[in-house]
Amino acid sequence: WNAVAVLSTTDGFGVSMASSFIENATPEITIASYRQYIADPSLYDNLLKEMEEIKNSGARVIVSFTFDEWEITAGAANQTGIIGENYVWFVPNSIVSLRFDTEELRQLSRGIIGTIQGFVENEQSR
Numbered sequence: 001w002n003a004v005a006v007l008s009t010t011d012g013f014g015v016s017m018a019s020s021f022i023e024n025a026t027p028e029i030t031i032a033s034y035r036q037y038i039a040d041p042s043l044y045d046n047l048l049k050e051m052e053e054i055k056n057s058g059a060r061v062i063v064s065f066t067f068d069e070w071e072i073t074a075g076a077a078n079q080t081g082i083i084g085e086n087y088v089w090f091v092p093n094s095i096v097s098l099r100f101d102t103e104e105l106r107q108l109s110r111g112i113i114g115t116i117q118g119f120v121e122n123e124q125s126r
Helices: 012-025 041-057 070-080 103-108
Strands: 003-009 030-037 061-065 088-090
Touching (some): 012 030
Parallel strands (some): 003 030, 003 061
């Protein structure tokens, strides 16, 4: 499980985070695929093509740099068969801090890994 696919939106956040990850990942982690997509529901077919490329890469670990497009991303990943029990998705805190409004999205999101920033309260500030 040391081969990963990287997926990002084409905006500044996605590209800069993905580039930084790829630059710092090697040599321990093999980048099997790097795909980008435009976060626009009208271009869903293009996202499906990018998901197919990830599937064809054989990577089971996907590092996703998306800002708030998780419902679209998760749906495309599900349609392509690259989310669920045999896959791991690492996502930014902007995704794991969202409320998943539908049961389908909650189920698809089981097992995603992300971080939520927390701030330790300083004893002197109490």
